[in-house]
Amino acid sequence: MSEQGEIRKQYWDKIYSLRPTEEMGWHQDIPEISLSFVRSAGLPKNISIIDIGAGESSLASHLVEFGSSRLTILDVSEKAVQRSRDQLKDHASKIRWMRTDILEFVPDQQYDLWHDRACFHFLTSDEEVSKYVEITQKAVVPGGYLILGTFSLQGPMKCSGLPIRRYDHRLLRKTFLGFKLEKFQYLDHITPAGKLQNYIFCLFKAED
Ligand SMILES: C[S@@+](CC[C@H](N)C(=O)[O-])C[C@H]1O[C@@H](n2cnc3c(N)ncnc32)[C@H](O)[C@@H]1O
Known part of the structure; x- marks a missing residue:
């Protein structure tokens, strides 16, 4: 892993050692919007998915x-x-686990569905954003889907002490070249501490 990747790993390991899951600002009991977007893509059960x-x-x-x-x-x-x-218990063995920085991810397969809630927005430079988009273009099968949830232009400027980049659906549409925006929704997430955070969720389809 690169030096930058190692710094990110250590930062996030520290964040996770500070609090239990239920107290994290981004925590939600049920990821309702993600699940509703997965349902609306109308995909069969045996598709390959990466979160x-x-x-x-x-x-x-x-x-x-x-x-x-x-x-x-x-x-x-x-x-x-x-x-x-640990949380997934017996189900954990059915999942493929990858501990890596997304910017260093070299996919060895393509996915029918790519999901990202509140990770992409930590990429704040044009180079990082371009790299991420390039990876999605390679990793999502033609006709496959990409679900992206980021802080919106009305959302917070930081998350977990880190600067983030905020988006609306137009900016995301311009950013994800090679994908067609099928659906979007803005919504307020209420953090465990009771603060409102506005997100934009987009469902994109990879061009054939
Ligand atoms: C705000 S949390 C969101 C967690 C989860 N997606 C959710 O919605 O509950 C951001 C997550 O992205 C991970 N992360 C941050 N930067 C990353 C990177 N460059 N590559 C891979 N994961 C990263 C963090 O470790 C953390 O688990």
Whole structure:
């Protein structure tokens, strides 16, 4: 891993060692919007799915319960991956785990569905954003889907002490070349401390 990747790993490992899952600002009991976007893509159960910067999200367990058998979880933090594995108990063995920085991810397969809630927005330079988009263009099958949830232009300027880049659906549409914007939704997430954070969620389809 690069020096920058190692710095990110250590930062996020520290964040995860400070608090339990339920107290993290981004925590949600049920990832309702993500699940509704997955449903609206109308995909069969045996598709390959990757969740980027998955942390301890319960999305994986919902997808496993739904019947997904080809699920990959990627996160830069070893602690997040370990805690997520522990939470998933017996289901953990059905999942492919990747502990890596997304910017250093070299996919060895293509995915029918790419999901990212609150990871992409930590990429703040044009170079990082371009690199991420380039990876999605290679990693998502033609006709496959990409679900992206980031802080909106009305959302906070920082997350977990780190600067983030904010978007609206127009900016995301311009950013994700090679993908067609099928659907978007703005919504307020209420943090465990009771603060409102506005997100933009987009469902993109990879061009054939
Ligand atoms: C705000 S949390 C969101 C967690 C989860 N997606 C959710 O919605 O509950 C951001 C996650 O992205 C991970 N992360 C941050 N930068 C990353 C990077 N460059 N590559 C991979 N994961 C990263 C962090 O370790 C953390 O788990």
